[in-house]
Amino acid sequence: MSKRNLAVGVVVWGALVSGNALAQSEAPDKDEYYNDRYCMTCHGADGMGSEGINAPRLAGMEEWYLKRQLENFRAGIRGTHEMDLQGREMRPMAMPLTDAGIADLLEWIGGWEYKPTEITLAGDASAGRSLYAACAACHGDAAQGNEALGAPALAGQNDWYLVTQLKNFKAGYRGSHADDKFGAQMVPMAGALADQAAIENVVSYINTLGR
Amino acid sequence: MSQSVSRREFMNLLGATFGTGALIRLGSALSMMPAVAALSRPVLAAPAPGAGKVVVLGAGISGLTVAWELTKAGYDVTVLESSNRAGGRVMTVRSGDVVDEIGNRQVCEWDNEPHMYFNAGAARIPSTHRNLLSYCKELKVDLEVFINESKTAWVQDDAMLDGKPIRNAELSTNVRGFLGELFAKSFTSAQLDEPFTESESEAIMGLISQFGDLDEDMLYKGSSRAGYVSGGFIDHGVQKDMIAFKHFMKSRMLSLTFTANEGETGPMLMQPVGGMDRVPAGFTRALGDRVKYETPVMSVKVKESNVEVVYLRDGAPQTIVADYCFNCIPAHFMSGIEHNFPAEYVHAMKYIRRGEAMKAAFQAKERFWEKEEIYGGISWVNSPIRQLWYPSHGIHKDKGVILAAYDFGGGMNFTRMTQEQRIEMLLAQGEKVHPNYRQLVEKPITIAWHRMNHMLGCAARWGRSGGGMTMEEEALFATLQQPALGRHYLIGDQMSYHGAWQESAILSAHWALADMDQRVRSAAA
Numbered sequence: 001m002s003k004r005n006l007a008v009g010v011v012v013w014g015a016l017v018s019g020n021a022l023a024q025s026e027a028p029d030k031d032e033y034y035n036d037r038y039c040m041t042c043h044g045a046d047g048m049g050s051e052g053i054n055a056p057r058l059a060g061m062e063e064w065y066l067k068r069q070l071e072n073f074r075a076g077i078r079g080t081h082e083m084d085l086q087g088r089e090m091r092p093m094a095m096p097l098t099d100a101g102i103a104d105l106l107e108w109i110g111g112w113e114y115k116p117t118e119i120t121l122a123g124d125a126s127a128g129r130s131l132y133a134a135c136a137a138c139h140g141d142a143a144q145g146n147e148a149l150g151a152p153a154l155a156g157q158n159d160w161y162l163v164t165q166l167k168n169f170k171a172g173y174r175g176s177h178a179d180d181k182f183g184a185q186m187v188p189m190a191g192a193l194a195d196q197a198a199i200e201n202v203v204s205y206i207n208t209l210g211r
Numbered sequence: 212m213s214q215s216v217s218r219r220e221f222m223n224l225l226g227a228t229f230g231t232g233a234l235i236r237l238g239s240a241l242s243m244m245p246a247v248a249a250l251s252r253p254v255l256a257a258p259a260p261g262a263g264k265v266v267v268l269g270a271g272i273s274g275l276t277v278a279w280e281l282t283k284a285g286y287d288v289t290v291l292e293s294s295n296r297a298g299g300r301v302m303t304v305r306s307g308d309v310v311d312e313i314g315n316r317q318v319c320e321w322d323n324e325p326h327m328y329f330n331a332g333a334a335r336i337p338s339t340h341r342n343l344l345s346y347c348k349e350l351k352v353d354l355e356v357f358i359n360e361s362k363t364a365w366v367q368d369d370a371m372l373d374g375k376p377i378r379n380a381e382l383s384t385n386v387r388g389f390l391g392e393l394f395a396k397s398f399t400s401a402q403l404d405e406p407f408t409e410s411e412s413e414a415i416m417g418l419i420s421q422f423g424d425l426d427e428d429m430l431y432k433g434s435s436r437a438g439y440v441s442g443g444f445i446d447h448g449v450q451k452d453m454i455a456f457k458h459f460m461k462s463r464m465l466s467l468t469f470t471a472n473e474g475e476t477g478p479m480l481m482q483p484v485g486g487m488d489r490v491p492a493g494f495t496r497a498l499g500d501r502v503k504y505e506t507p508v509m510s511v512k513v514k515e516s517n518v519e520v521v522y523l524r525d526g527a528p529q530t531i532v533a534d535y536c537f538n539c540i541p542a543h544f545m546s547g548i549e550h551n552f553p554a555e556y557v558h559a560m561k562y563i564r565r566g567e568a569m570k571a572a573f574q575a576k577e578r579f580w581e582k583e584e585i586y587g588g589i590s591w592v593n594s595p596i597r598q599l600w601y602p603s604h605g606i607h608k609d610k611g612v613i614l615a616a617y618d619f620g621g622g623m624n625f626t627r628m629t630q631e632q633r634i635e636m637l638l639a640q641g642e643k644v645h646p647n648y649r650q651l652v653e654k655p656i657t658i659a660w661h662r663m664n665h666m667l668g669c670a671a672r673w674g675r676s677g678g679g680m681t682m683e684e685e686a687l688f689a690t691l692q693q694p695a696l697g698r699h700y701l702i703g704d705q706m707s708y709h710g711a712w713q714e715s716a717i718l719s720a721h722w723a724l725a726d727m728d729q730r731v732r733s734a735a736a
Contacts, residue, residue: 038313038664040547041544041664041667042667044548045547045548048549051561052542052543052544052560053544053547055547091314092314096314
């Protein structure tokens with residue numbers, strides 16, 4: 001599907017701006033095509049993730065997982081906790097999306113090339129290995145993910161992002177919304193990691209699983 | 212004023228009132244006052260045959276400067292810009308423009324008139340910014356005077372005068388009167404430990420008296436400088452009563468009545484006629500089709516003898532190979548762009564934080580400030596909007612654009628809000644200054660730089676300690692200033708000690724150009 005064929009964004013924005021404004025936004029002299037395809041600004045070229053923006057890797061992520069997260073952000077199930085600083089940045093991006101817009105984005109993201117992530121952590125991977133046993137039940141021995149259990153792949157994700165999310169689950173910044181049933185499962189799991197060092201160790205082990 | 216003031220207290224007060232440290236903390240607008248930059252345009256050697264290809268990433272002011280200077284020197288320059296416009300944070304909003312905030316797209320519906328615009332980023336050109344001014348002259352960007360201070364504008368603080376706004380002139384006159392009395396008392400009693408002759412003492416007392424407009428007993432009892440209640444032209448003027456200092460005491464905004472118009476925000480300030488984006492427009496006019504829009508960069512690979520850049524055009528990857536690369540993409544984006552920079556370079560790059568400044572504007576249905584004797588200048592408000600700016604241009608037209616907020620630090624106040632919440636905050640705080648503000652303004656535009664597409668941040672933040680850069684930070688800066696593998700230069704106001712000014716971006720560009728030129732010359736020698 002060519003980028004220029006998509007009118008999804010214009011339809012979405014029509015609900016937020018007046019008819020007159022919409023007409024102006026389509027004025028040819030402005031020469032910028034608007035749609036929902038903003039992802040790379042934060043998530044990096046081909047969705048490789050961008051530490052500078054604290055925006056995780058999207059390339060290579062499962063479509064079903066990305067869909068659920070976009071829907072959760074849109075519905076306020078994720079990204080509304082006052083302390084979830086990165087989630088709160090993501091939420092306004094998801095709020096205007098329609099179902100069709102989400103479908104388009106997922107198709108687009110699905111076409112991105114996956115490249116190995118940069119390793120930024122220097123935790124104790126062997127200590128992390130035993131901690132990972134609890135994670136493996138859902139996320140798989142190779143951290144490859146398990147759609148049937150709703151558990152995404154962890155291998156290949158940016159390590160700094162996994163650390164932030166584990167901390168957020170542990171603190172209840174993520175997963176404490178009443179409708180976040182998968183996130184709720186993560187809260188006690190992350191809670192079992194004693195401290196920052198334990199979190200970094202388990203993520204350092206995930207780093208060894210490659211992709 | 213019967214209580215005596217000790218010498219120590221007096222000196223402390225002097226320090227608190229006039230000390231540069233206090234001034235510096237006022238905000239980024241005043242954060243540093245560097246020396247006037249010398250005209251720093253390097254004289255560039257012509258490139259060697261077949262070795263004059265340069266790619267510039269980003270059409271911000273620094274990128275445009277590099278592109279223009281190299282073009283004049285005979286280089287083959289391509290500028291890749293990810294958005295549909297040049298200028299970066301030099302951005303002017305007018306009728307029909309789209310404000311491309313991610314998650315909060317806005318369309319400007321103001322009247323389509325030349326004076327109905329808002330400079331959402333850079334807005335002032337100090338007379339000391341010689342390099343920028345020289346480009347304005349060269350590129351035929353017409354300038355006009357920008358009024359930064361109006362003594363008839365307001366100062367409002369909930370902590371003083373029960374939140375009632377006071378004219379800048381009235382506040383500063385009364386504060387100066389109080390300080391003048393203090394000076395006089397202190398001088399007479401202490402003589403500041405200096406042996407003055409009688410005539411020197413008289414001169415000093417005269418100066419103090421003038422400073423505070425004191426009476427013959429060296430007491431402040433009000434001053435016509437604060438303005439008249441009525442009359443004064445063809446009948447006797449009725450002077451305003453003095454306001455005792457205790458009524459202002461709790462406000463932390465007093466020093467701004469002395470400092471807001473000093474240093475770089477002191478006169479003379481200028482602005483381009485018709486909007487600050489006339490500056491990048493001057494460059495792009497000169498550069499023509501060397502600037503390619505909507506060409507986001509995907510990858511930057513620096514090699515032994517060239518730099519390879521991959522970018523998207525109409526969604527398809529394109530490759531350009533150049534001898535040198537100048538990059539003004541905000542550093543925080545580079546972690547999301549494939550590259551092969553050295554580890555210490557990446558480490559330094561990752562250290563920079565994203566700026567958070569925010570500005571907002573309304574179309575005013577009438578120029579209500581002119582009815583309050585305000586023509587240009589700034590009202591200061593001790594709440595998150597911080598400032599209201601009245602346009603220096605379009606005087607006496609039917610309408611105008613009023614700057615409704617300039618949150619130059621900690622702008623996340625507004626950034627985290629929905630557009631509706633932002634607008635309500637703008638109105639609620641603006642009406643503390645102008646009681647019928649809510650009825651007089653319409654069609655809000657908010658620019659939260661932290662969320663703007665292609666930008667995601669205002670001026671880069673190097674210092675994390677609250678003051679200037681630490682030695683460690685200076686070392687990181689020095690690492691990043693050097694070209695990666697001798698061919699890739701990171702430029703822009705992010706590569707200066709003095710962010711958020713166009714002059715800084717230009718000087719950063721000149722530094723990089725001079726460095727490249729030296730390499731080219733030594734290779735040729």
